[in-house]
Amino acid sequence: MPRSPLRVALIEAPFGPAAWPSIGTSLLKTRLQQAGHQAEVIYLSLRYLDHLGLDTLERLQRYQDICDSFGVHLGEWVFGPAAFPDAPWQETDPAYLQALERNGEAAAKCADAVAWRRGAANFIDAEIARTDWSRFDIVGFANSYSQLNASVALANRLRATYPALRLIMGGCGCADPMGYGVMRLCPALDAVVMGEGDDVIVPLAEALIAGVPANLPGVLERGPQRTIRSGPPTMRITDANSLPVPDYSDYYRYLPEGLRRALPFYIPVEASRGCWWGAKHHCTFCGLSPTKMPYFRKEPERFLSEIRALAAAHAPPRFMAVDNIMPHDYYTQVCPELGEASGGAEFFFEVKANLDRRVIETFAENAISQIQPGIESLSTPVLKLMKKGTTGIHNVYTLRLAEELGLRVHWSILFGFEGETVAHYRHQAELSRRIRHLRPPLGLVRCEVERFAPMYRFPEEHGLENLRPSRWYRYCHPAEAETLALLAYRFDADRSPERLAILDQIATETAGPVQDWRNAYAERSHRLVIADAHLVIRRVGDFQIDYVLGPVAARLMGDLAAPTGLAKIGVTRWWSHPSPYLDPLVSAQIAAENSRMRRAHEIDGTDPTEVFIQLLAHGLVAEEDGLAVALPLFSAPVVPRTEIPRALARQLSGITEGARP
Template structure:
């Protein structure tokens, strides 16, 4: 019996299973049941206890740390022994000054004990006894995986060590195959087909055949362009099998301190689509999430419903469900969500593309889809146009208003520093952000990042960018400049361009305003949440309640102003409103002036929209066109009735 150990390394979130490794475990169970067995090992949870839960959560989740590559750098001395210690140079570049002194000491202390703890984990999970050890690598899992791979190989040279995941898509994976001898095979792109082929090669004792499979890289074939640039063939999304999460549940049971002291709630991953239907039409300039696989593929509604029913079966122990899709299929609000009966407390996360109609939002919330990442990114239409988002500031604000009404929590960031972004946008933000404090705030203000596979990366010359890997790569990997250029996912512009200087100049002020916004929204010091809302008393008299300043002010309004506020739930040009305003254009102008003075309106490019919540914050500005979820026909394949036990 072939023993396969599938390892989830730091800095994967401790509270979520590996969807990829769970699928591979089920794949082996389904296709090699009597010849191979797989077990998913959640070493990331052990590492969370080693580092301490608060430090681990910060390293794995906070922008302060994700963008510095510290999770990778921490394991450099194990992955690449004999190389110079770059600690002084690293901490000169990142985490400088007295503010970070305690953090630096904490990191260096943890680093001193890492190798010994890794050796202990190899013993605990008997990894050196496995025939195959497979690592899945995303973000800061790469060097930790290489480090453990080297220690396993030191003990058991005959163990086959393989590496896959988003960090390995061409050409990134070829660098590992070429420069890291302790990794025997690297899987580029989707691996649900290629990993099965590889396991068969091992069972047949014919490893040379694996070198002929596109999407599988080794030291022998990685220089051949046919393989260096290839990704694995994809498995039909409807050839679906439930991921094996048993090991995740066992791991959580074995680490009760994580649940007791951690700030994150355990949740389960699932998938209902791949690619991005919007990206097929207009690839957002900064987005590299889909790699080379932009084509949108959505799971058939019947299969999606059955998957949700399976997930709901884990309640009440697990009620938080996190969809890995880069964008929610548009037909699901009609063909999937109305068919769901979520358990009490169910909270489903999706990434969504705006605009969404109120009908869509109602279907989502009824199904338990109450946390979304809507891709807001900016509150200026000119910046959104630079991104290729296909949305406007009005639609973003309208969505935030609707979220308040429907009880949806949007997760979003305010991004700045886009090539060509007008600094007038930042000045406008400083004037307007305080007007939005009754709406869900962003997590923070962040400089846009240039990622591999994004249009900024692929067409860098067109955007005037001189991109090189961000600094932590050269401080972590002992590779030459050419190899780092193929390995890196995150890049920085080497030009001191005006767009960059403008963003740096405004960043701190904008960040301070967002901090105040978050304080207002989350009610620090016991303060009530801010509001800007049109209400009616029992006699029908209308009042706007405005506590955005921290003190409640009430503004009685007549029925005509109430009608205007409701009409301006969607943006309009004043001159167009004036044409059929029953009370006449002068009356309209006067009312608009008053609402402007009260900061009840958002204005941009000659249009205005009300910021006041009216309970009728109408349909989207421009209704989304209905399109098929996928192109072409698709056969419905059977769903495995249960995950392996």
């Protein structure tokens, strides 16, 4: 190690998330400090809010809207001229703006981007003047979301003004082979880390200052004449317990005064890396990992001790787990302790969709208020194409349980998979009309081809030809085709005319029903609830239908709520004992509510099959391949404890989750 401590600045540039601190750079800061070096995280993203005057929660939403648009590279476009001032940019770039309009991007958001683009270079120049960068030996840049061009702009200015500085970059936008593209795009960089930085940040920093080759796994360095020299292949950490507790103090130091009462929305925490499901069955569309996703998790007590430390340091209202999926044993060994460990904070976790009632009840009873269960679809054939390991009927069951228990579910309906048909989405549209009392998807999302996903690695199997970098890259990065091919994370592809026609028909026929579902849920205009063992009440606006259940229908509805999960049709045990799972607590209050219109239906009979068909016809149950689920809520719906702005919800949901580049 060098004789004196190194001084390292870690940069979180726009348009990284501003509503919570960065776990990646905060972990690296702690690693450097543990090795005896000085390190700090500089949140240029928060300084940018100050620069733009976005000092209230409402104004912050405008920044978040740009963050949420990383699929069309809006944030990168804002900083394009600042990063590459010699490129032949147009001030407003009408071709790009027209493409955004055709893509359905909001006009107000695009107007902000145009205005902010004009001042982006001034912001970078101001930051160069604002900080005495000579007090650092190394400046490192995080590259995820839409941070690349802002980071390149600052790196270029630092190289010109402080030539002795060593400049490095890492993050998911630098994963192998994308790091080669980053090195070619930004000659100012001395090194790029293409894998996890936890075990390489210290030896890399020390080697750079010592002037010797680092030769570290997954690290690219500059060789003679600024050539690119690569080390051994990327390696992943194998001991999650060795990771330190992240130091988030710099986030609070940079947080604008006007946002201190509202932010952070979450404190990020990490229980595991990889995906235990993906290690066995890689989901068709998932490009979150460049490896085969080996799975490592922290020991339960190690994770709980980290929660206690972060709660004591920051007292956050909520924690957000950045894991791809919650570890199995956390259901029983961690969840019951979360409330106590966190001082009463709430939690967000990504989980598997096909959980039973006992697990979801454990979440609701123990501080977990938001989940992303990877629902993705309500069609079993489509879920099989995705290799999700769940079914449409079980996803409906999960939505119903979450609604009963007050859990907010983040999910989207994905489409764009080889083998799907219009009928698969007509089924979901029809089903959506029966479950408008349950949490709707955030939207209908056409699946993009992501690097590292099976759709990218085996395009022919998925009906894809002529893979090429997404068209949006060319508006933001003035690089030759070879560099863009290395840099790109998302790709366009050719499909047959017949397949394109099917995709257009799916989008046309499904978007409307999805929006109708969203509107109905937002207005709380649909209710479907078991009032007592013999009464189901459906409300649609001011119209009410009372379904009076006979003995067989009541027994059947009760057993369809069994805590072990979905029920098999025709099992004789249904008729051998009373069901203990009906909850009569809302009978009196709902029956007493005024209604302009009211109708009653009696559902009765002695033949279980005939009674089930009646329940199905009235939309009180759903059935698939011999499995059934009751659709009414078996208790009064609980209002979720946390409602968050829409852009933040979208960042937590569906295909856009996590730290994708």
